Amino acid sequence: MFENWKILIVGAGTMGSGIAQVFASKGFQVILSDKFPEQLIRAQERISNDVDNLIKEGLITQQEAEKAKTLIAYEPDLTKCASQANFVVESIFENADAKREIFSQLDKLCTSDCIFCSNTSASNIFEIAQVSHPERLLITHFFNPPFIMALVEVVMGPKTSGETLDKVKALLTQLGKEPAIIKQYIPGFIVNRIATAITREAGYMVTEGWTTAQDIDRALRNTSGIRYAFEGPMALYDIVGWDLTTSVSKDIHKTLCNDTEVNSLGNELVAKGELGLKSGKGVFDYTGVDPQQFLNERSAKIVKMIKAVKEL
Numbered sequence: 001m002f003e004n005w006k007i008l009i010v011g012a013g014t015m016g017s018g019i020a021q022v023f024a025s026k027g028f029q030v031i032l033s034d035k036f037p038e039q040l041i042r043a044q045e046r047i048s049n050d051v052d053n054l055i056k057e058g059l060i061t062q063q064e065a066e067k068a069k070t071l072i073a074y075e076p077d078l079t080k081c082a083s084q085a086n087f088v089v090e091s092i093f094e095n096a097d098a099k100r101e102i103f104s105q106l107d108k109l110c111t112s113d114c115i116f117c118s119n120t121s122a123s124n125i126f127e128i129a130q131v132s133h134p135e136r137l138l139i140t141h142f143f144n145p146p147f148i149m150a151l152v153e154v155v156m157g158p159k160t161s162g163e164t165l166d167k168v169k170a171l172l173t174q175l176g177k178e179p180a181i182i183k184q185y186i187p188g189f190i191v192n193r194i195a196t197a198i199t200r201e202a203g204y205m206v207t208e209g210w211t212t213a214q215d216i217d218r219a220l221r222n223t224s225g226i227r228y229a230f231e232g233p234m235a236l237y238d239i240v241g242w243d244l245t246t247s248v249s250k251d252i253h254k255t256l257c258n259d260t261e262v263n264s265l266g267n268e269l270v271a272k273g274e275l276g277l278k279s280g281k282g283v284f285d286y287t288g289v290d291p292q293q294f295l296n297e298r299s300a301k302i303v304k305m306i307k308a309v310k311e312l
């Protein structure tokens with residue numbers, strides 16, 4: 001279905017370079033564009049390092065790695081490449097004016113049947129992007145790092161057509177991704193909405209003095225954290241039984257945090273400059289911890305978990 005499709009990724013930062021790698025390792029010709037040429041040099045180095053690491057981890061074959069390296073063209077000038085694209089992923093930084101401007105340029109330069117996607121985490125791209133074919137505009141929200149995380153949240157706009165959605169789902173599936181569809185723009189999509197709800201309740205339980213941050217993490221790591229990789233919250237309630245969970249929810253709902261302002265624990269921590277790993281202290285203490293080493297060890301754990309989940 002996607003034979004000879006050319007993929008244009010605009011924005012060669014953390015996400016754009018990773019998304020380029022995902023497409024290229026599955027045999028697609030990719031043009032990676034960034035208005036800052038030095039970012040393209042950095043992206044090429046990053047992709048080369050990442051594919052080598054993926055081979056070592058056994059997550060990509062040598063052949064896929066070679067493909068990924070050779071199939072990506074680096075082009076700072078959109079006017080030289082946009083007309084060749086069948087599928088565009090915009091992945092520039094989170095700034096509404098910059099994204100509006102990019103979509104305006106793409107609209108002028110791309111063919112009329114090109115599909116436009118935004119990798120935005122936060123913007124309502126359907127209000128921002130003024131394009132001639134809104135039926136071919138949607139959000140494809142990849143997770144970091146895109147070449148490891150399987151989920152892509154696909155958000156439809158008010159005019160996105162069913163045909164576009166079907167094509168995007170098929171394309172993502174061919175990449176080995178797991179698309180989750182959201183039928184209209186809602187802030188936070190699925191993952192960040194649910195993460196925000198969990199963290200609002202967790203912060204509330206800490207500020208009320210009912211428990212500690214350590215015990216909340218201990219509780220979740222040892223229950224939901226283990227199950228969620230193979231059984232989401234909806235499947236879990238099917239197993240427990242909706243009669244039981246619904247009757248229990250009646251008492252619990254009344255006592256849950258229903259704060260509509262920002263996370264109150266977060267507010268307190270920010271006021272004290274305790275921003276987390278990057279400032280050396282958040283709810284936990286990172287004194288003496290090398291942030292990069294910490295993040296590397298975390299990435300290694302994610303890779304181990306993904307391998308374990310594949311064996312289920």
Ligand SMILES: NC(=O)c1ccc[n+]([C@@H]2O[C@H](COP(=O)([O-])OP(=O)(O)OC[C@H]3O[C@@H](n4cnc5c(N)ncnc54)[C@H](O)[C@@H]3O)[C@@H](O)[C@H]2O)c1
Pocket residue numbers: 010011012013014015016033034035036039091092093094098102119120121122141142143144
């Ligand atoms: N970093 C994440 O974990 C993550 C996860 C999911 C989605 N996102 C979203 O993906 C998008 C990109 O995020 P990122 O973390 O890769 O950002 P980044 O800052 O690493 O990269 C952004 C890139 O866009 C380029 N750029 C900026 N303006 C441009 C323009 N007008 N034309 C061409 N290139 C331009 C910059 O030079 C830079 O290379 C954002 O919308 C972000 O919200 C980020």
